[in-house]
Amino acid sequence: MSHFASVEMTPGDPILGLTEAYLADARPGKVNLGVGIYYDEQGRIPLLRAVHEVEQRLAQEAKPRGYLPIDGLPAYTQGTQKLVFGAESPLLAAGRVATSQTIGGSGALRVGADVLKKALPKAKIAISNPSWENHRVVFIAAGFEVVEYTYYDPQTHGLDFAGMLADLGKLEPGTVVLLHACCHNPTGVDLNAAQWQQVVEVVKERQLLPFIDMAYQGFDQGIDADATAVRLFAASGIESFVVTSSYAKSFSLYGERAGALTFVAADRDEALRVQSLVKRTIRSIYSSPSTHGGALVAGVLNSPELRAMWEQELGEMRERIHAMRAGMVEKLAAHGAPQFAFIQQQAGMFSYSGLSKAQVDRLRDEYAIYAIGTGRICVAALNRSNLDTVAAAVAAVSK
């Protein structure tokens, strides 16, 4: 007798399914724009020089692999706080910030969600429409009711800011609001500083709890500029908010699962109490984070020389993305599709291209170009060798 006979097949992740189909495709010149990974000009996932340096030092040292503390390496969490808030942040000086090293940004989201469910059992969470699909999945798994706020305007391929403000203004006090700090996934549509300031005001007035997901710090304008939202909330007098970080993209450390969860509390004592709940929560899920990814990030952040090297490499990745956006717009126009100029206004790895499901299907069937049914494309998978082919195909299916 099987105890699992009643288990039904659960649908797989559509993005991972797309990659499987892409890998099985034998056509030469195939392109996968469905991924959420930065590829370099040669189409490879980069191994950053700064990361490689630390890795070699670690190999030389050949240290034993004990357990890390529940909330991770202090050099990692302190380094993260300085990146997120700026080294001179009064919040750090006041001891109001509690950070834990987590299993990727995803782990930070889930631990954060579990902690909030314990602290605020009745709170709902509001996510942008659309948002990264896992936001919904993670918060539902943690027992939250998920509601949506207006975000993307399909007419302009930009932000429906009036709609966003109106929806945030209607949320019940105490609602958790998930905000993408920069490089919004999946749309590539971000707020400017003045718009963030208006969001801060609404959040304050409605007594909402900001939960800022920062998975792409440094991928649009730079480390500090991309943290504008966090810095404005920090300066606003709002007493509590949450920030999740991921080093998957900014350090090209996808599989190392390096992330962080940060709670900002009203004072030092409250921060310590919140951190005790975070630690209890982590202990009940995976006990403590993994050593290697954490050691790599901490090694880079705490060496002035490697930190400078990393910032340069991060800048190169950022510039390549900008160049691919500009190149795509230019080539699309050359192929008779000037309506895609908005791709240059969007930020980060992704663009909501406006392509329909039928057009995406044609791209796959006729041109071996893979994208997600929603029309999201990863501009960081473009390079000088595939740009023209992709632009020609997109222009052809858009006619």
Ligand code: PLP
């Ligand atoms: N948040 C957003 C918006 C993301 O796009 C991602 C990764 O794609 C994550 C969080 C999670 O990152 P990680 O790979 O570190 O779990």
